[in-house]
Amino acid sequence: xxxxxxxxxxxLKTMLLHWSIAHSxxxxxxxxxEHQVAGHLAVDGKLGPLVDDSGRFYKPLQGDGRGNKELAFxxxxxxxxxxxxxxxxxxxxxxxxxxxxxxxxxxLLHHLVLQDIVSSHRNPSIMDVKIxxxxxxxxxxxxxxxxxxxxxxxxxxxxxxFRIAGLQLYEGKESGYWxxxxxxxxxxTVYNVRSILRRFVSSNSSIGNENSDCSxxxxxxxxxxxxxxxxxxxxxxxxxxxxxxxHSCSLLIFFDKESVSKGSASVPEIKxxxxxxxxxxxxxxxxxxxxxxxxxxxxxxxxxxxSKESSIKDRVExxxxxxxxxxxxxx
Amino acid sequence: xxxxxxxxxxxLKTMLLHWSIAHSxxxxxxxxxEHQVAGHLAVDGKLGPLVDDSGRFYKPLQGDGRGNKELAFxxxxxxxxxxxxxxxxxxxxxxxxxxxxxxxxxxLLHHLVLQDIVSSHRNPSIMDVKIxxxxxxxxxxxxxxxxxxxxxxxxxxxxxxFRIAGLQLYEGKESGYWxxxxxxxxxxTVYNVRSILRRFVSSNSSIGNENSDCSxxxxxxxxxxxxxxxxxxxxxxxxxxxxxxxHSCSLLIFFDKESVSKGSASVPEIKxxxxxxxxxxxxxxxxxxxxxxxxxxxxxxxxxxxSKESSIKDRVExxxxxxxxxxxxxx
Numbered sequence: 001x002x003x004x005x006x007x008x009x010x011x012l013k014t015m016l017l018h019w020s021i022a023h024s025x026x027x028x029x030x031x032x033x034e035h036q037v038a039g040h041l042a043v044d045g046k047l048g049p050l051v052d053d054s055g056r057f058y059k060p061l062q063g064d065g066r067g068n069k070e071l072a073f074x075x076x077x078x079x080x081x082x083x084x085x086x087x088x089x090x091x092x093x094x095x096x097x098x099x100x101x102x103x104x105x106x107x108l109l110h111h112l113v114l115q116d117i118v119s120s121h122r123n124p125s126i127m128d129v130k131i132x133x134x135x136x137x138x139x140x141x142x143x144x145x146x147x148x149x150x151x152x153x154x155x156x157x158x159x160x161x162f163r164i165a166g167l168q169l170y171e172g173k174e175s176g177y178w179x180x181x182x183x184x185x186x187x188x189t190v191y192n193v194r195s196i197l198r199r200f201v202s203s204n205s206s207i208g209n210e211n212s213d214c215s216x217x218x219x220x221x222x223x224x225x226x227x228x229x230x231x232x233x234x235x236x237x238x239x240x241x242x243x244x245x246x247h248s249c250s251l252l253i254f255f256d257k258e259s260v261s262k263g264s265a266s267v268p269e270i271k272x273x274x275x276x277x278x279x280x281x282x283x284x285x286x287x288x289x290x291x292x293x294x295x296x297x298x299x300x301x302x303x304x305x306x307s308k309e310s311s312i313k314d315r316v317e318x319x320x321x322x323x324x325x326x327x328x329x330x331x
Numbered sequence: 332x333x334x335x336x337x338x339x340x341x342x343l344k345t346m347l348l349h350w351s352i353a354h355s356x357x358x359x360x361x362x363x364x365e366h367q368v369a370g371h372l373a374v375d376g377k378l379g380p381l382v383d384d385s386g387r388f389y390k391p392l393q394g395d396g397r398g399n400k401e402l403a404f405x406x407x408x409x410x411x412x413x414x415x416x417x418x419x420x421x422x423x424x425x426x427x428x429x430x431x432x433x434x435x436x437x438x439l440l441h442h443l444v445l446q447d448i449v450s451s452h453r454n455p456s457i458m459d460v461k462i463x464x465x466x467x468x469x470x471x472x473x474x475x476x477x478x479x480x481x482x483x484x485x486x487x488x489x490x491x492x493f494r495i496a497g498l499q500l501y502e503g504k505e506s507g508y509w510x511x512x513x514x515x516x517x518x519x520t521v522y523n524v525r526s527i528l529r530r531f532v533s534s535n536s537s538i539g540n541e542n543s544d545c546s547x548x549x550x551x552x553x554x555x556x557x558x559x560x561x562x563x564x565x566x567x568x569x570x571x572x573x574x575x576x577x578h579s580c581s582l583l584i585f586f587d588k589e590s591v592s593k594g595s596a597s598v599p600e601i602k603x604x605x606x607x608x609x610x611x612x613x614x615x616x617x618x619x620x621x622x623x624x625x626x627x628x629x630x631x632x633x634x635x636x637x638s639k640e641s642s643i644k645d646r647v648e649x650x651x652x653x654x655x656x657x658x659x660x661x662x
Contacts, residue, residue: 161619239629288464288622295616295618298573
């Protein structure tokens with residue numbers, strides 16, 4: 001049986017499309033993200049996100065509907081006029097979706113095309129903090145809820161209202177990054193989380209948790225453009241917005257320690273990511289996200305106020321006059 | 332075998348103690364609380380709280396340890412200097428515990444002696460709102476967690492971050508109170524909760540949900556001493572306090588509609604009650620309570636702003652000049 005001309009044309013067209021996409025990807029130099037701290041990595045033949053040199057992040061659409069849900073969220077969000085401009089900066093820009101060769105070699109796959117939010121940072125210290133005291137949502141299946149609940153109870157999600165899902169701390173040219181493995185991250189206790197939030201803004205982070213100096217806290221957590229102010233701006237929106245409920249969504253906190261060390265102006269940033277489990281708010285605030293966010297804010301505030309106190313103490317110590325004796329002699 | 336004198340004396344002393352307590356209770360006119368809207372009622376031979384005429388509320392100590400936990404909470408709370416004075420007013424005063432004849436006739440039982448918080452109100456409208464998107468806590472048993480989780484999912488606890496656990500609305504001298512039964516209360520949907528929060532501050536609450544006029548919203552929810560301001564004061568504390576986690580605790584919201592109708596100054600009140608599941612905060616804020624509280628605040632704010640809008644609309648309507656025709660004639 002011969003192939004009809006129509007079918008043959010279609011086949012050739014498809015081949016051409018595939019070839020051109022694959023070809024363009026090749027020249028676009030898609031690669032594994034250098035600074036991905038959580039989620040599936042595109043290594044060892046596994047499926048994961050890719051980045052290019054133009055500052056775009058390609059996230060494969062997960063096959064079980066989650067990918068399409070995330071794409072639908074970005075589409076809805078980008079056109080929603082109820083979202084204020086000052087809040088949009090906390091979300092990555094989305095450039096739609098694109099067919100690309102998947103990193104696991106399984107062929108062409110739809111990818112979300114997003115802004116590569118850390119691409120402008122050379123040596124970013126990054127924390128991926130999954131917000132909320134539950135990662136499941138009422139509409140989910142019982143199985144899914146039980147699975148999430150178990151993990152939420154095993155990690156700090158239930159106790160703290162958030163959990164660290166991944167991180168990298170830049171420790172300097174010689175030591176490079178501290179990147180705890182997935183198992184280590186999943187076993188973080190409340191104590192560990194508190195230590196990491198201190199270590200994240202310390203100049204001596206490589207020395208060990210106990211001695212963290214928190215010397216960058218005033219410039220990274222504090223100040224009018226610092227992490228705390230940004231978290232508070234986000235909080236004010238979450239106290240009011242009833243459009244979306246952000247389940248199992250992460251807050252990425254990142255900054256360039258080297259720039260800060262050198263005294264150059266580096267603005268620390270926060271960005272919300274991972275929207276595969278966002279559902280409609282239906283007129284109710286996202287109290288689950290808000291509660292967790294407030295808990296994180298409290299932790300960050302404490303590190304900041306501790307660092308201020310210790311810096312005042314240091315100043316007082318250094319300015320303290322010598323001990324004066326009764327006869328007026330000072331030592 | 333004869334009974335020893337010591338044993339006989341002890342037996343007589345115990346009898347005397349029992350008799351005197353029972354006797355004093357009798358003359359103290361212990362009775363079933365008139366305005367209890369949730370929890371076990373001391374009727375039909377069941378165990379429940381009692382009140383007297385001096386403004387005290389006697390709550391039987393539950394036998395499974397919960398009663399002792401609640402007593403321990405009150406003892407710890409009352410002596411905790413970290414709790415600011417302006418927050419103490421949101422908690423009932425506790426006068427310790429006392430042995431009393433239980434309402435189910437089972438004999439003497441320890442009772443918590445608390446301030447009867449609604450005793451000064453003649454016809455209080457009351458809402459018992461259980462705050463938090465989960466009523467269980469990490470330290471509880473798996474069985475307890477599953478039981479709570481099921482109920483939390485069945486009610487508005489998970490979706491709203493709070494559920495109405497009971498209520499009575501005073502509708503006037505003729506109609507008396509609207510007191511939905513336990514089953515009806517447990518089946519309240521998000522829609523019902525929104526309606527009830529409107530109906531709670533309406534002069535025409537008996538007509539039906541759809542037509543609630545919310546005419547008392549400005550004086551009950553609004554104003555510098557209104558419910559909203561009180562909730563915001565409580566919220567500010569919960570954003571900061573890391574002493575206690577209030578699981579399965581209720582916020583009682585109440586006021587005297589008759590006084591408000593007559594224009595007399597009646598201050599609406601909120602009080603936290605039910606502390607059998609309070610656990611130590613261990614340096615973490617109660618993000619579960621806080622999230623639910625913020626959700627309730629949003630609902631109350633909406634009723635208030637709707638009522639303001641409709642009152643402005645009414646004023647504009649009444650002040651609007653007639654329709655003018657081209658020749659300047661106004662109708």
